[in-house]
Amino acid sequence: MLLDLEYLNKIESFMDSGDLAFEFENGDEDKRLLILEFLEKFMDVAEKADALATKLIFRDGYMELLSGNTDQK
Numbered sequence: 001m002l003l004d005l006e007y008l009n010k011i012e013s014f015m016d017s018g019d020l021a022f023e024f025e026n027g028d029e030d031k032r033l034l035i036l037e038f039l040e041k042f043m044d045v046a047e048k049a050d051a052l053a054t055k056l057i058f059r060d061g062y063m064e065l066l067s068g069n070t071d072q073k
Contacts, residue, residue, distance in 0.1 A: 011042075 014020050024035045 020035065024032055027035065
């Protein structure tokens with residue numbers, strides 16, 4: 001199973017600590033491009049995660065909510 005919360009926490013800490021920004025600011029061109037590619041991919045995955053979470057959470061009532069049908073059953 002690919003649900004490694006510890007790894008996500010490490011990435012979050014790397015960002016929050018300022019270490020990622022430091023690596024970018026002090027890296028050569030290849031390192032900077034790698035960091036930008038990583039962040040772009042991370043954002044793409046985050047968008048997919050957001051869409052999937054919305055779909056999973058609101059699976060049954062999501063379309064009713066969007067259509068404005070709020071009648072209680």
